[in-house]
Amino acid sequence: MPILAMDEVHQEVTRRNGYRYQFTRKHHGADPKAAQWLPSLSLADEFSVFNLADEHELSDEDGRLYGILRTPVEGVQFLGTRDEQVAEFPVASGNEAWHGYPVYPLANEQATGRGGQAGRPAKAVFQKMEGVGLLSKQERKRLMKGKYA
């Protein structure tokens, strides 16, 4: 997909908590400095990453949700243009819909904001993903050291 001309709220809500989700221009081509979803990833796939994160409560201590996309044959998929495999969904404020972006595997003190390269999900998130069967131990240990799975 898709470069978006405007933010779009998805028609579906998450199964578990009924969260609304929006696809944002910022992470679909409008801001090259921000993390970008892969153009080849459909909006439905992007929402499925969020839906799965909510379904399994894959959150860090601040409530941010994290998700991955995997296929039976190829395993964990790349989600972002900078070889990211994990997406981060910061807690939505008020009545706003949630949004998300691919999160960079390495910390970068120079980067501003968590939407760039500064994300680096907490170890506990990967342990939760392994706990619910989304990651194998091999994949979890690879991701925890900043490698792809």
Added chain:
Amino acid sequence: MTPANAKIASERVPPEHISIRIEGSEISWAGPHPFEDGFSLGSDDGMVAFTDEKGKITDKPQVMALSHEAINGVAGFDNWVAASTRQEVTVLTLPKRSGDKAALATFSQGAHGVLASSSKQFVAPLGHAGLMMVNPSEGPQTSFCTYPFGDGSINIYQVQEMPGNGTHNLFVAACRSHGVGLIELSSDKQAVEFDRCNLNGIDVVDVVPVGNATYPHAVVAVGIGGEVMLFRDIVKHEDPIFLKYAQFVGKTYRILSSWGHLFVLTSKAIYVLGNVANRLTQPSLGDHDSPVMTLPMAAIDANICGNRWLLAVMQDEVHRYDIRQIHDKIAEFPASPLPRIRLNSGDWNGAKANFGLLLTAAG
């Protein structure tokens, strides 16, 4: 099974290994001991331990990553040891006299690994943030520079050093979708030149120098889909030879070399490509068959130590293989012609190393 077949089967028994563990910690990385024969082990919780070649711990494991993130690289020279994680690069200054305290400098920038260069600096691939060079010093501060490439668009994922020319350090880099990079750094660190070989459609994840005296800049790169790319002289921008092995299964993680063989680690196995590195450093690869040994395993990472040991980081321990034994056995495994393929790839582009951002960290 006929007696003859039974003999063949028994001859293909995979090489033996011993298991190495750190009590109370899960190992995330294993590689050479920076100062003597033996190994360095990094753990999921930021500890580093040193062992002898039998895997017996020789120094008490200590925390090298204050973030307690998983270690993904350890290197050292003189009295300095560096460790990297996805959160930071740490340089430890070892005390010269017993009773003195060690000093730790932490750079809050995640890296994919770290190596010690021949000009006594630490070099860390930072992904899209580029390359970090750390010059340790005896004083209270340690300085480091970062070099982003291509306005941050180029992913420096793995770096290895090749022989330089005395005034320059030369590094080869796996740059993911941007191909294979060649980084030349002047000895005064004031100038960085960067060239890269575009390999359209290939996600390059690792590189290994395999040069000899005749071809000092021979390099092999590997793609995530198992594509093996042989460069006989990467400095002269010679076109790569592409190999694609049908028997490779899983995502490719690493490529290593020792004793003239290549070792390709995937998520499912280590494949030993018999004598392929040796053949690359001959005037012609030739058309003769090459054996492939398959060691099924679900390893996290792998490394070669001292041209003698292959270390495979497993989920709970490290498996140490003797490369001499692999070398002795590999001729018993099935051989076939090198699986060459033709690809329309291999054009070269220069890119700018934007600037060296010099910062210091207190020791």
